[in-house]
Amino acid sequence: xxxxxxxxxxxxxxxxxxxxxxxxxxxxxxxxxxxxxxxxxxxxxxxxxxxxxxxxxxxxxxxxxxxxxxxxxxxxxxxxxxxxxxxxxxxxxxxxxxxxxxxxxxxxxxxxxxxxxxxxxxxxxxxxxxxxxxxxxxxxxxxxxxxxxxxxxxxxxxxxxxxxxxxxxxxxxxxxxxxxxxxxxxxxxxxxxxxxxxxxxxxxxxxxxxxxxxxxxxxxxxxxxxxxxxxxxxxxxxxxxxxxxxxxxxxx
Numbered sequence: 001x002x003x004x005x006x007x008x009x010x011x012x013x014x015x016x017x018x019x020x021x022x023x024x025x026x027x028x029x030x031x032x033x034x035x036x037x038x039x040x041x042x043x044x045x046x047x048x049x050x051x052x053x054x055x056x057x058x059x060x061x062x063x064x065x066x067x068x069x070x071x072x073x074x075x076x077x078x079x080x081x082x083x084x085x086x087x088x089x090x091x092x093x094x095x096x097x098x099x100x101x102x103x104x105x106x107x108x109x110x111x112x113x114x115x116x117x118x119x120x121x122x123x124x125x126x127x128x129x130x131x132x133x134x135x136x137x138x139x140x141x142x143x144x145x146x147x148x149x150x151x152x153x154x155x156x157x158x159x160x161x162x163x164x165x166x167x168x169x170x171x172x173x174x175x176x177x178x179x180x181x182x183x184x185x186x187x188x189x190x191x192x193x194x195x196x197x198x199x200x201x202x203x204x205x206x207x208x209x210x211x212x213x214x215x216x217x218x219x220x221x222x223x224x225x226x227x228x229x230x231x232x233x234x235x236x237x238x239x240x241x242x243x244x245x246x247x248x249x250x251x252x
Contacts (some may be wrong), residue, residue, distance in 0.1 A: 004029040004184045010059035021209040030182045034195035035203045042186045042210025076145035080157040082137040085127040094143045115143040135166040155187045196237045204244045
């Protein structure tokens with residue numbers, strides 16, 4: 001399996017503040033990687049470096065063999081807040097990605113309908129954001145991130161503001177989407193269970209300045225279900241992540 005992301009010796013400073021220190025990480029094509037750590041450890045900063053939204057202070061980030069110098073066409077991003085335009089319908093909010101990238105809407109009509117069906121929004125195509133639940137709004141944001149068929153999906157705490165049940169439902173949806181599309185996904189989360197449930201590998205980061213403490217493999221077969229959380233391999237991975245975070249004075 002080839003490498004899609006290659007991060008080599010990356011550090012990031014904001015004036016005198018060292019946010020990230022000597023990050024080295026590779027993510028394989030089609031892999032699902034979760035990154036966990038305390039608030040302020042640089043998780044979101046690292047995601048923005050990969051996305052090309054911020055420059056590195058030291059080191060380089062490569063995506064698909066090319067040095068990241070700015071936002072790339074083959075990257076999709078989903079943030080914690082859906083950021084939907086209130087006057088636009090579900091279809092119109094998803095289509096915004098195409099408009100910004102100056103892509104022909106007609107060419108993506110079939111993909112748009114497929115994505116809406118994939119995330120379970122059939123029948124809500126013409127609804128405005130205020131007519132949708134928080135979980136449904138996040139589904140719209142996910143469609144918008146995927147509509148241009150990116151090779152890489154970056155997700156920054158996309159379910160962090162949702163209630164526990166909705167979060168579990170969207171974890172299952174995201175797993176299903178990943179299994180169907182095999183997109184490369186990098187997920188930022190505070191939840192140990194979410195990270196281990198979704199990812200092939202979990203990257204544990206130290207408090208600021210953010211460094212990679214350890215990368216943990218999750219040898220649990222898919223599809224995974226929340227009824228299987230007692231699986232010994234799942235529990236062992238959760239316990240290892242929790243031990244590393246507790247050693248740094250962190251809690252889930």
